[in-house]
Amino acid sequence: xxxxKIQGVSQLILSGIxxxxxxxxxxxxxxxxxxAVVYVVGGTILLVGILQLVHGFRAEDxxxxxxxxxxxxxxxxxxxxxxxxxxxxxxxxxLVMIIFFVTEGIWKIYTSFSYRPAPGWMMLxxxxxxxxxxxxxxxxxxxxxxxxxxxIFIGIDLLSTGASMLALGFTLRQxxxxxxxxxxx
Numbered sequence: 001x002x003x004x005k006i007q008g009v010s011q012l013i014l015s016g017i018x019x020x021x022x023x024x025x026x027x028x029x030x031x032x033x034x035x036a037v038v039y040v041v042g043g044t045i046l047l048v049g050i051l052q053l054v055h056g057f058r059a060e061d062x063x064x065x066x067x068x069x070x071x072x073x074x075x076x077x078x079x080x081x082x083x084x085x086x087x088x089x090x091x092x093x094x095l096v097m098i099i100f101f102v103t104e105g106i107w108k109i110y111t112s113f114s115y116r117p118a119p120g121w122m123m124l125x126x127x128x129x130x131x132x133x134x135x136x137x138x139x140x141x142x143x144x145x146x147x148x149x150x151x152i153f154i155g156i157d158l159l160s161t162g163a164s165m166l167a168l169g170f171t172l173r174q175x176x177x178x179x180x181x182x183x184x185x
Contacts, residue, residue, distance in 0.1 A: 009169055009173055009176065010169075012165055012172070013169035013170065015162075016161075016164075016167075016168075016169055017162070017166065019158045019161050019162030020158070020162035020163065020166070022158050023157075023159035023160075023161075024159070026151050026152075026154045026155030026158055027152065027156070027159070030147070030148040030151025030152045030154075031148065033154050034090045034093075034146070034147070035086045035090065037093070037150055037151075037154055038086040038090050038093065039086060041082060041089065042078075042083040042086070044079070045075050045076075045078050045079035045082060046075070046076055046079025046082075046083065049073070049074070049075030049078070049079055050072065050076060052068045052069075052072030053072030053073070053076065055068045056069035087146070091142070091146040094138065094142060094143070094150060095143075097135075098135050098142060099135075100135070101131050101134050102136070104135075105135055108124055108125070108127050108128025108131060109128035109132065111128075112124035112125035
């Protein structure tokens with residue numbers, strides 16, 4: 001009997017399980033998850049700032065040094081600020097999310113009417129209304145919504161990604177079994 005193995009199926013399933021676990025943890029403690037996101041973003045910005053500074057120091061003349069040095073200092077300061085004041089970082093990330101959801105909701109609502117005769121245009125309209133309401137709910141409570149919004153969205157994203165990875169992994173495992181059955185016959 002031949003063994004037909006698709007590479008990475010077990011890793012895909014394991015990754016899906018891990019993402020589901022972290023998704024549940026993020027939803028159970030959204031403030032901690034949001035703070036973790038801010039620390040990752042702050043650390044990344046700080047690292048990029050340091051790399052910009054190194055690039056600036058290595059440049060030959062001052063014309064080539066100026067922009068990387070200024071950007072490096074600004075990015076490093078922003079990264080340090082986010083690491084030192086994660087609450088402010090969560091508030092800013094939440095503000096960006098509010099702007100995104102409100103803009104996306106308005107765009108979906110507007111666009112849905114251009115598809116109006118086609119079946120399914122109401123789903124786009126409904127999606128736009130939900131997105132706009134989501135942005136409104138978060139915005140109405142801002143900056144207090146910063147304590148839960150980022151963590152909740154990270155948790156939902158981890159859950160949906162984990163579930164899709166599990167579904168894909170189990171589907172691929174089923175394909176493996178069917179391929180084994182076909183080669184055995």
